[in-house]
Amino acid sequence: MIYSYLFPCIVLLSVSAYFLGVHRAQTIAASSGGMRAMHSLPTHYGMFTALNCALPAIFVLSIWKIIEGTVISSMISRNLPPELLQLSANEFTLVMNEIKNVAFGWVNQSSTHPAIESAAEHYLTSLNTTRNLVSGVVLLSCIIPAVITGRMINKDLRARNLVEGTFKIILIACSGVAILTTLGIVLSVVFEALRFFQAVPFTDFIFGMEWSPQTAMRADQAGSSGAFGAIPVFAGTLLIALIAMSVAIPIGLLTAIYLSEFASTRLRTWAKPTLEILAGIPTVVYGFFAALTVAPMIRDIGNWAGLSVSSESALAAGLVMGIMIIPFVSSLSDDVIFAVPQSLRDGSLGLGATRFETIRHVIIPAALPGIVGSILLAVSRAVGETMIVVMAAGLSANLSFNPLTAVTTVTVQIVTLLVGDQEFDSPKTLAAFALGLLLFVFTLVLNFIALRVVRRYREQYE
Amino acid sequence: MNTMNTSTTNLLQPTKDLRRRYRTERWFKRLGVTAISLSLAFIGFLFITIIADGYPAFTQTYIELEINFAEQAFTRENLAAADYPGLVKKSLREMFPEVDSRQDLKRLYSLVSPAAAYKLQHMVEADPRIIGTSRKIWVLADDDVDMLMKGKMDREIAEADRRILDNQLAWIDKLVAEDKLERRFNAAFFTSGDSREPELAGILGGIKGSFLTLLITLSLSFPIGVAAAVYLEEFAPQNGWTDMIEININNLAAVPSIIFGLLGLAIFINFFGLPRSTPIVGGLVLSLMTLPTIIIAGRASLKSVPPSIREAALGIGASKMQTVTHHVLPLAMPGMLTGTIIGMAQALGETAPLLMIGMVAFIVDIPGSVSDPAALLPVQIYLWADSPERAFTEKTSAAIMVLLAFLIAMNSLAVFLRKKFEIKW
Numbered sequence: 099m100i101y102s103y104l105f106p107c108i109v110l111l112s113v114s115a116y117f118l119g120v121h122r123a124q125t126i127a128a129s130s131g132g133m134r135a136m137h138s139l140p141t142h143y144g145m146f147t148a149l150n151c152a153l154p155a156i157f158v159l160s161i162w163k164i165i166e167g168t169v170i171s172s173m174i175s176r177n178l179p180p181e182l183l184q185l186s187a188n189e190f191t192l193v194m195n196e197i198k199n200v201a202f203g204w205v206n207q208s209s210t211h212p213a214i215e216s217a218a219e220h221y222l223t224s225l226n227t228t229r230n231l232v233s234g235v236v237l238l239s240c241i242i243p244a245v246i247t248g249r250m251i252n253k254d255l256r257a258r259n260l261v262e263g264t265f266k267i268i269l270i271a272c273s274g275v276a277i278l279t280t281l282g283i284v285l286s287v288v289f290e291a292l293r294f295f296q297a298v299p300f301t302d303f304i305f306g307m308e309w310s311p312q313t314a315m316r317a318d319q320a321g322s323s324g325a326f327g328a329i330p331v332f333a334g335t336l337l338i339a340l341i342a343m344s345v346a347i348p349i350g351l352l353t354a355i356y357l358s359e360f361a362s363t364r365l366r367t368w369a370k371p372t373l374e375i376l377a378g379i380p381t382v383v384y385g386f387f388a389a390l391t392v393a394p395m396i397r398d399i400g401n402w403a404g405l406s407v408s409s410e411s412a413l414a415a416g417l418v419m420g421i422m423i424i425p426f427v428s429s430l431s432d433d434v435i436f437a438v439p440q441s442l443r444d445g446s447l448g449l450g451a452t453r454f455e456t457i458r459h460v461i462i463p464a465a466l467p468g469i470v471g472s473i474l475l476a477v478s479r480a481v482g483e484t485m486i487v488v489m490a491a492g493l494s495a496n497l498s499f500n501p502l503t504a505v506t507t508v509t510v511q512i513v514t515l516l517v518g519d520q521e522f523d524s525p526k527t528l529a530a531f532a533l534g535l536l537l538f539v540f541t542l543v544l545n546f547i548a549l550r551v552v553r554r555y556r557e558q559y560e
Numbered sequence: 561m562n563t564m565n566t567s568t569t570n571l572l573q574p575t576k577d578l579r580r581r582y583r584t585e586r587w588f589k590r591l592g593v594t595a596i597s598l599s600l601a602f603i604g605f606l607f608i609t610i611i612a613d614g615y616p617a618f619t620q621t622y623i624e625l626e627i628n629f630a631e632q633a634f635t636r637e638n639l640a641a642a643d644y645p646g647l648v649k650k651s652l653r654e655m656f657p658e659v660d661s662r663q664d665l666k667r668l669y670s671l672v673s674p675a676a677a678y679k680l681q682h683m684v685e686a687d688p689r690i691i692g693t694s695r696k697i698w699v700l701a702d703d704d705v706d707m708l709m710k711g712k713m714d715r716e717i718a719e720a721d722r723r724i725l726d727n728q729l730a731w732i733d734k735l736v737a738e739d740k741l742e743r744r745f746n747a748a749f750f751t752s753g754d755s756r757e758p759e760l761a762g763i764l765g766g767i768k769g770s771f772l773t774l775l776i777t778l779s780l781s782f783p784i785g786v787a788a789a790v791y792l793e794e795f796a797p798q799n800g801w802t803d804m805i806e807i808n809i810n811n812l813a814a815v816p817s818i819i820f821g822l823l824g825l826a827i828f829i830n831f832f833g834l835p836r837s838t839p840i841v842g843g844l845v846l847s848l849m850t851l852p853t854i855i856i857a858g859r860a861s862l863k864s865v866p867p868s869i870r871e872a873a874l875g876i877g878a879s880k881m882q883t884v885t886h887h888v889l890p891l892a893m894p895g896m897l898t899g900t901i902i903g904m905a906q907a908l909g910e911t912a913p914l915l916m917i918g919m920v921a922f923i924v925d926i927p928g929s930v931s932d933p934a935a936l937l938p939v940q941i942y943l944w945a946d947s948p949e950r951a952f953t954e955k956t957s958a959a960i961m962v963l964l965a966f967l968i969a970m971n972s973l974a975v976f977l978r979k980k981f982e983i984k985w
Contacts, residue, residue: 262881266795272787273796276808276855279848283819286826349595356592371975373599378967380909382938383610383960386945390953391609421602428599454585475814482816484912489945509818509912516825516916534822538815545814 101229104159104236111237112152115244119147122251130253138258146257149264151244158239162232173224179213197221287538290531297525298326303532305329309495309506311515311526326529328536330495334412334505338487339480341416341501342423346476349420350427351469355457357428358435370432377425385489388418393490400502410492410504419486426476434468435461467555474548478541484509508533610964614957616710620746620759621701623672623735625651627680628694639685644677648699655740656731667728673700673759700748701741703758703951705732709743712950749958753924754940758951761944763959765926769839769919769934770908776843776930777907781850782900786889788851789858789896794884813852820849821916829917836918837933845913850903857899861892866985894981901974905967911938937963 100107123143127133133140171194178193185193193214200218251257295303306327353373357366393414400407407413438461446456462469492504493514515530574582627647634642649669653659659668676699683697684690704723707713719726735741753765788809796802824845828834834841865888873883914920919939927934935943937959944956 258879262879265881266791269787269791269795272784273791273805275784275851276788276805276812279812279823279851280808282827283815283823286823287819290826349598352592352595353599356589356596360589360592369596369600372603373596375603376599378905378909378971379606380911380938380963380967382909382911382941382945383606383964386941386956386960387606387609389945390613421599424599452581452585454588455581457588478814479816482818484816484818484915485942488912489942509816512818512822513912513915516822517920531822531826534819538819541814541816542811545811549810 100233104233107237108152108155108159108240111155111240111244112148115151115248116144116148118144118244118248119251120144122248126251126253136253137256138261142257142261143251143255145261146255147244147247147251149261150247151240153264154243155236155240158236159232162236166228169228170221170225173228174217174221177220178217201225283538287531287535290528291535294525294528294532297528298324298532302326303328303529307497309511311511311529324525326525328508328533330497331506331508331511331533333497333499334491334495335481335507335509337499337501337505338412338416338419338491338507339477341413342419342480343473343477345417345420346423346427346480347473350424350476351431353424353428354431354435355462358432359453359457359461370429373425373428376422377429379422381422381483381485382489384418384422385485385487388414388486388490392418396502405502407502408492408504410490411502412491412505413501415487415490416501418490419480419483422483422486423476423480426479427472430472430475431465431469434465434472437468438464467552471548471552474544474551478544478548481544482509482537482541484513488513508537512537607964610957610960613954614959614961616712617749617954617958618746619710619743620748621706621709621741621743622698623701623705624696624698624740625672625676626654626694626696627651629684629691631692634684634691639688640681642681642684644680644684645674647680648672648676656734659727664727667725668731671702671705671728671731673702673757675700675757675760698744700759703949705741706759707950708732709741710954712954749955753926754922754935754943755924756922758947758949758955761952761955763937763940763962765923766935766937766940766959767962769923769927770936770938772839772927772930772934773842773846773936774904774908776839777846777850778900778904780843781847781854781903784847785851785854785900786858786896789855789862790884790889792855793859793862794888795880809852809855812848813856816912817849817910818912818916820845821913823848824913824917835931835933837921837923839927839930839932839934841917842914842919842934842936843930845917846907846910849910849913850907853903853906854896854900857903858892858896861895861899862888864895864985865891891983894977894983898974898978901970901977905970905974908967908970909938909963911936911942914939915942937966 120140120143123136123140127136127140130136136143174194174197197214197217198221200214201221303326306325307329308325308327309330310325357369361369393409393411396411396414396417397407397409400411442460442464443456446460447453451459487507487510491507491510493506493510494504495506495511496503498505512530512533515527515533518527625648628650629647633647649665652668652672653665656668659665679697679699701709704713708715708724708729713722713724715722715729724732732741748760749762751764752760752762755761792802792805796805824841828841828844829836834844869887869891870883873887874880878886914936919933919935920943921933921935922943923933923935925932941956941959941963944952944959
């Protein structure tokens with residue numbers, strides 16, 4: 099019972115250890131002639147004691163939580179009848195789940211195998227005894243180090259250095275989370291993608307022209323030809339990204355140039371945040387807007403003009419995606435253009451150029467690396483966008499560059515493959531990880547190039 | 561070559577060449593204004609469409625029925641087993657005694673939502689003394705009736721193309737004439753969870769799920785983000801490891817959100833075995849996504865604290881850690897909070913990674929804790945956008961309005977905090 103309250107207990111004990119440490123430091127200080135005689139402040143001694151109380155306990159508790167499942171399973175499986183022990187791995191986990199369900203009372207007991215019932219009782223008793231044991235160990239590992247360090251406190255103990263060193267290690271660990279995340283992404287995606295490439299060859303995937311991810315669930319099932327050629331999917335992504343950039347680049351750049359060169363300060367102060375609203379709207383809303391308002395509008399215009407427009411046209415998804423990307427291009431370009439020094443502008447104007455000629459001949463060339471960088475980042479955002487295309491673009495992998503047809507993109511395929519009901523090991527679901535790997539590599543390369551371009555060609559202004 | 565000196569050039573009268581150049585500039589300015597107005601027009605169009613589609617969802621059609629809680633219907637011990645739909649049907653038959661064929665009776669019964677029976681059950685269970693009395697009760701109408709009353713269904717088209725048939729139209733008109741059918745404020749939208757019936761669907765499940773998930777996201781990403789920003793800005797030496805961490809953080813900020821979903825699926829659900837579709841996993845994935853934003857914003861606000869503060873603290877004998885925790889961090893905290901609020905606002909609107917970890921199920925119950933299956937508000941919008949019933953369109957728009965209201969509130973809070981606590985060095 100005390101197991102569920104272990105964490106609050108640890109916190110409580112650590113807080114009391116802190117106050118005990120502070121009190122002890124103050125008594126020692128009083129007897130050695132004041133605070134000046136101690137190496138560190140009382141809070142440091144208190145924090146030292148508290149850390150020595152909390153950290154070992156948390157360590158032991160974490161280790162237990164990791165190994166709890168396997169320990170209990172092995173304790174029970176020693177007593178199971180031999181026919182249950184010989185089951186395959188999947189069926190054995192089912193048996194274990196059934197034992198847990200019966201033990202916690204989630205299943206009607208009368209309908210189970212008698213061996214499972216006795217195993218369930220055994221499960222409960224062993225769980226309780228081990229948990230009580232672990233609670234005792236954790237509390238001991240909380241109290242004993244605290245008492246030992248309490249005894250260690252004297253005026254020469256460099257508590258401040260020890261405490262600050264511990265905190266610095268905690269800070270370094272927190273910074274390492276970023277590396278761990280990237281490692282996690284790479285490992286998870288690469289691992290599963292490699293399993294996919296064992297079933298479908300890499301060249302078939304990259305260069306194949308037909309995408310039809312169906313795999314047979316049984317040997318005699320019809321329609322089981324799994325064609326995993328990703329070129330139509332890439333083409334769809336490219337088409338929609340192209341449409342999006344052809345909307346976002348002109349509007350974004352013109353907005354940026356106008357706001358930084360011609361607009362009054364008042365217009366700039368309220369127009370910039372208003373444009374940021376476009377970036378803050380969730381992509382679900384854009385997807386809903388594209389599917390329910392923009393796509394029917396385009397279809398009606400197309401029918402009125404005599405063209406055959408699909409109701410899930412790439413044009414609808416691309417347009418709305420372009421609207422979403424406008425603030426990316428405009429904000430980043432605006433910052434770069436604003437950073438061009440006034441002396442360049444003044445020199446050009448002094449020679450008799452008009453404002454537009456200054457922009458065309460002086461400012462844009464000076465700000466070009468930053469603008470190109472912002473466009474590359476916007477492209478990477480367009481390629482990685484999911485919700486707009488899931489809701490507004492189609493699922494059929496057509497290899498066409500006609501914006502009025504329905505195309506599918508990499509992100510749509512990842513979503514449909516993983517939200518479906520195939521088992522996790524089949525090539526159909528693993529294809530999603532292969533697509534994810536390609537997407538990750540593509541956006542990484544794009545961001546890297548954007549950063550290098552900006553850094554290498556950036557003008558050095560004095 | 562000195563033709564310029566001999567021609568009569570009047571500086572106050574521009575030449576043709578100069579006029580052309582000025583004309584080009586005026587065109588360019590007009591282009592710029594057009595671009596800005598186009599962007600603002602998109603925003604306006606989006607908001608107007610959503611609000612126009614969504615505000616009818618805040619009212620719902622109700623029908624007044626006279627229900628006789630006859631004693632004979634409640635003969636069993638279990639109040640929940642009584643035939644409540646039978647009571648509703650009896651009341652409808654009494655209001656329209658001329659309807660007798662089986663098909664017509666079915667059409668009559670379908671005017672009232674299935675929720676009416678549940679409302680009667682709740683009333684009886686709350687106060688069993690009403691058994692034996694007769695009451696006038698307002699119950700929810702079916703969603704097709706609701707769409708008709710809101711003008712979304714065209715009465716003029718042929719009967720075969722409509723969901724409301726002619727005889728149903730006649731009954732509805734009679735009820736309107738007798739003041740037994742009216743539209744009221746739809747409180748159920750804010751107090752109930754998801755449902756297959758559009759008139760019963762509400763966003764409370766989505767709001768609570770979002771709240772729990774954001775709580776976990778905040779409690780994970782804020783401490784880790786602030787700690788990482790402090791280390792990278794104050795303590796990190798200039799070597800290869802630090803460069804690598806910085807490159808990693810900048811890359812993570814630009815990775816598509818669906819990749820984080822793949823990470824959550826492969827590691828949190830498959831490897832660690834966390835329960836699917838719960839706020840725990842959703843919060844973990846979202847906190848990994850907001851971490852780079854908080855770290856970058858934190859570093860920027862730490863950088864803005866002038867070095868004189870640090871040097872003064874070091875000068876009177878503080879250690880590096882004491883300088884940072886007692887002097888630099890409190891001064892940089894407003895900027896960090898603003899960055900965190902903006903990061904949370906971005907996390908609130910994220911849907912793609914949550915689809916990967918399974919938070920796309922049809923959850924009816926309101927989640928009680930962080931380990932109950934939950935749907936978030938953006939995922940709820942996505943699910944409703946896919947539903948075929950006509951009435952879900954307005955519900956989706958109304959849910960979008962609620963989501964946008966939350967986002968606007970959070971962003972305004974961030975801007976307000978920034979303006980209030982900004983220190984001009």
